[in-house]
Amino acid sequence: MTQPLNLQTQIDAFRGDRTYLGADHARNERRTWIVAAICVATLVAQLAGGIIFHSMALVAGGLHMGAHVAALAVAGIAYAVARANARDPRFAFGAGKVGYVAGFANAIVLGVTALLIAIESVQRVLQPETVDYHGAIGLAAAGLAVNLVCVWLLRPVHDHAHDKDGDLNLSAAHLHLSADAVVSALTIAGLAAGDWLGWTWADPIAALAGAALVGHFAWRLIVRAGAVLLDMNPSQDLTETVRGRLQDPETQVLDLHLWRLGPGHHAAVIVLAAAHPQAPAAYHARLNGILGLSHVTIEVRDLRTA
Structure with missing residues (x-):
C-alpha cells in the first residue's frame, strides 16, 4: 500500500508490556x-x-x-x-x-x-x-x-x-x-x-x-x-543491524536514533525515505526478531519529494 505524498506516518511497536524492566x-x-x-x-x-x-x-x-x-x-x-x-x-x-x-x-x-x-x-x-x-x-x-x-x-x-x-x-x-x-x-x-x-x-x-x-x-x-x-548510543552493532534491515536500493535511512530504556530494552526513532513508500508496518516487520529492540517509531517519507 503506497502512502500519500508528504504524509508522515508513525508506528509504535511494543514487545511485551511497556515496563522495560530486566528479565530477572x-x-x-x-x-x-x-x-x-x-x-x-x-x-x-x-x-x-x-x-x-x-x-x-x-x-x-x-x-x-x-x-x-x-x-x-x-x-x-x-x-x-x-x-x-x-x-x-x-x-x-x-x-x-x-x-x-x-x-x-x-x-x-x-x-x-x-x-x-x-x-x-x-x-x-x-x-x-x-x-x-x-x-x-x-x-x-x-x-x-x-x-x-x-x-x-x-x-x-x-x-x-x-x-x-x-x-x-x-x-x-x-x-x-x-x-x-x-x-x-x-x-x-x-x-x-x-x-x-x-x-x-x-x-x-x-x-x-x-x-x-x-x-x-x-x-x-x-x-x-x-x-x-545521557541517552548515548548503547550499541553501534545494534544500530547497524537496524539500518541494514531497513535500507535497500529504494529505501534510505535519513535519521536513526537508538537509546536504552532499561536492562535489555532499547528504543529507536527512525526516519525513512523511499522511492515507493510502503505502510510503516511493512518496514517495522523487517525489524522483527532483533533481540532487545522493544520500542520502535518509524516515519516514512516519499523519496521523490524528500
Missing part, C-alpha cells in the same frame, strides 16, 4: 536485600575488629563494606521504585532507568569511600600503629569468605547480565562485592607480611591498593550509568 527483576531485587543483610553483619564485625586489633586494613574493609550496604540499599529501593512505577504513565518510556540512576549514585559514593580510605591509609603509613596481626588475619579471612558467598548470591542468571545490556543494579552490586573480595585478599596479604616479615607498612599499603581498586571500579560504574542517563 524480582529475583535480583530479592537477592540484593539478602546480600545487604549479610553485609550489615560483616560491616559491624570488621569495624569492631579493626578498632580492637588496630588494623587499618580491617577498618578500610569495614568502610568499604559500609559503602556496599549503602549501595545495596539504594539498589534494592531502586528495584522497588521501578516495579511500583512500571506502568505509571508519567514515565514516557517506563521506569527501566531507575536502576541506572541508583547505579550512578552508588558509583559516586564508592568513589568518595575510596578517597577516604586512601587518605587514612597514607596517614597510617606516616604514623604507623601496632597491629594485632593474628586476630586481624582471622577476621579478614572471615570477611573474604562472606564476600565470596555474596558474590555467588549475586551471580547473574543469564549470560548477558554482566554485559552492557544487562541489569546495572545487579552488575554494580556484583562488581562491588567482587572488588571487596580482592580488597580482602590484599588485606590478608598485608597483615601476613606484617606478621611474618615485620613489614609494618604492608597493612596500610594493602589498604591503599584496595582504595585504588575501588576507585577504578567506581569510575567504570560512573561511565556506564552516565552513558545510559
Whole structure:
C-alpha cells in the first residue's frame, strides 16, 4: 500500500508490556536485600575488629563494606521504585532507568569511600600503629569468605547480565562485592607480611591498593550509568543491524536514533525515505526478531519529494 505524498506516518511497536524492566527483576531485587543483610553483619564485625586489633586494613574493609550496604540499599529501593512505577504513565518510556540512576549514585559514593580510605591509609603509613596481626588475619579471612558467598548470591542468571545490556543494579552490586573480595585478599596479604616479615607498612599499603581498586571500579560504574542517563548510543552493532534491515536500493535511512530504556530494552526513532513508500508496518516487520529492540517509531517519507 503506497502512502500519500508528504504524509508522515508513525508506528509504535511494543514487545511485551511497556515496563522495560530486566528479565530477572524480582529475583535480583530479592537477592540484593539478602546480600545487604549479610553485609550489615560483616560491616559491624570488621569495624569492631579493626578498632580492637588496630588494623587499618580491617577498618578500610569495614568502610568499604559500609559503602556496599549503602549501595545495596539504594539498589534494592531502586528495584522497588521501578516495579511500583512500571506502568505509571508519567514515565514516557517506563521506569527501566531507575536502576541506572541508583547505579550512578552508588558509583559516586564508592568513589568518595575510596578517597577516604586512601587518605587514612597514607596517614597510617606516616604514623604507623601496632597491629594485632593474628586476630586481624582471622577476621579478614572471615570477611573474604562472606564476600565470596555474596558474590555467588549475586551471580547473574543469564549470560548477558554482566554485559552492557544487562541489569546495572545487579552488575554494580556484583562488581562491588567482587572488588571487596580482592580488597580482602590484599588485606590478608598485608597483615601476613606484617606478621611474618615485620613489614609494618604492608597493612596500610594493602589498604591503599584496595582504595585504588575501588576507585577504578567506581569510575567504570560512573561511565556506564552516565552513558545510559545521557541517552548515548548503547550499541553501534545494534544500530547497524537496524539500518541494514531497513535500507535497500529504494529505501534510505535519513535519521536513526537508538537509546536504552532499561536492562535489555532499547528504543529507536527512525526516519525513512523511499522511492515507493510502503505502510510503516511493512518496514517495522523487517525489524522483527532483533533481540532487545522493544520500542520502535518509524516515519516514512516519499523519496521523490524528500
